[in-house]
Amino acid sequence: xxxxxxxxxxxxxxxxxxxxxxxxxxxxxxxxxxxxxxxxxxxxxxxxxxxxxxxxxxxxxxxxxxxxxxxxxxxxxxxxxxxxxxxxxxxxxxxxxxxxxxxxxxxxxxxxxxxxxxxxxxxxxxxxxxxxxxxxxxxxxxxxxxxxxxxxxxxxxxxxxxxxxxxxxxxxxxxxxxxxxxxxxxxxxxxxxxxxxxxxxxxxxxxxxxxxxxxxxxxxxxxxxxxxxxxxxxxxxxxxxxxxxxxxxxxxxxxxxxxxxxxxxxxxxxxxxxxxxxxxxxxxxxxxxxxxxxxxxxxxxxxxxxxxxx
Ligand code: COA
Numbered sequence: 001x002x003x004x005x006x007x008x009x010x011x012x013x014x015x016x017x018x019x020x021x022x023x024x025x026x027x028x029x030x031x032x033x034x035x036x037x038x039x040x041x042x043x044x045x046x047x048x049x050x051x052x053x054x055x056x057x058x059x060x061x062x063x064x065x066x067x068x069x070x071x072x073x074x075x076x077x078x079x080x081x082x083x084x085x086x087x088x089x090x091x092x093x094x095x096x097x098x099x100x101x102x103x104x105x106x107x108x109x110x111x112x113x114x115x116x117x118x119x120x121x122x123x124x125x126x127x128x129x130x131x132x133x134x135x136x137x138x139x140x141x142x143x144x145x146x147x148x149x150x151x152x153x154x155x156x157x158x159x160x161x162x163x164x165x166x167x168x169x170x171x172x173x174x175x176x177x178x179x180x181x182x183x184x185x186x187x188x189x190x191x192x193x194x195x196x197x198x199x200x201x202x203x204x205x206x207x208x209x210x211x212x213x214x215x216x217x218x219x220x221x222x223x224x225x226x227x228x229x230x231x232x233x234x235x236x237x238x239x240x241x242x243x244x245x246x247x248x249x250x251x252x253x254x255x256x257x258x259x260x261x262x263x264x265x266x267x268x269x270x271x272x273x274x275x276x277x278x279x280x281x282x283x284x285x286x287x288x289x290x291x292x293x294x295x296x297x298x299x300x301x302x303x304x305x306x307x308x309x310x
Pocket of ligand 1: 027028029032033036037112151152155190200201202203205206209239240267297298299
């Protein structure tokens, strides 16, 4: 029995904030942001938009692309650090908005690694025969947590949602291995106290990101019993183009096998990998039967990697 990714969906709010727009109210420049991060623009939700609002269109598209209806979904998982409320979970709101039939619903708080954690949980539900169809959404409105006078964080993050439906199948498309870790002693590198704004130690985060994603990726490949040469596409968390390039070098994989769309969206935290998967699939870079490596890193610290046959 396999856990197959059957449908993909994504949504970003229509409002675009370009580097030139940031120049108008921050001591920064398009040149600095582009050179240091690779980001050109990001999408920003309205003040009243909640995570479940932007998760909804992504989830609807993923369910439709899987050839299912919301009534077929037995578990709804939302990976988010910007939930609608402290409780109930964003997943409960989303399931209701979708018109699901009383599914299990809960959120994952693992910052930018939330989608990787969620994929592993969803796969375990499928393989233990608990459920046949699980919806997993990474949905973030980080713009609500940003101190817009802090140039070190305001230029990095964007809003968006990416969704996948994971279904039980008999084929060979499968989630093959997962490695997930955390280190709470490094919480200060990237954190957001309740009711306050996001804080980040950029340099430490940068260094830890490359190390942890590199190690997790190697372990996940070993666990799956394949090598980096078998991998058709690496889809890393979109945090910084320099982190992505350093990871490619560390894994000894050519850059054209490493997907990036950070220039369009910035860092959308738990949404970045499913958004990238969606676009890679639409662009024909991610195909059925391909071995794919996903890896992420985020506040916690949390990190992980997944190897799958798409
Ligand atoms: N515009 C212009 N200058 C800026 C700036 C901005 N937006 N942000 C910082 N600077 C300045 C700094 O003040 C510093 O100036 P100084 O030399 O006069 O002190 C200079 O640029 C270099 O800053 P530094 O922090 O050393 O830059 P960096 O090369 O480390 O890049 C980040 C900063 C944030 C882009 C980089 O550290 C990074 O991407 N870190 C990881 C962040 C991340 O991925 N977080 C999410 C993880 S999921």
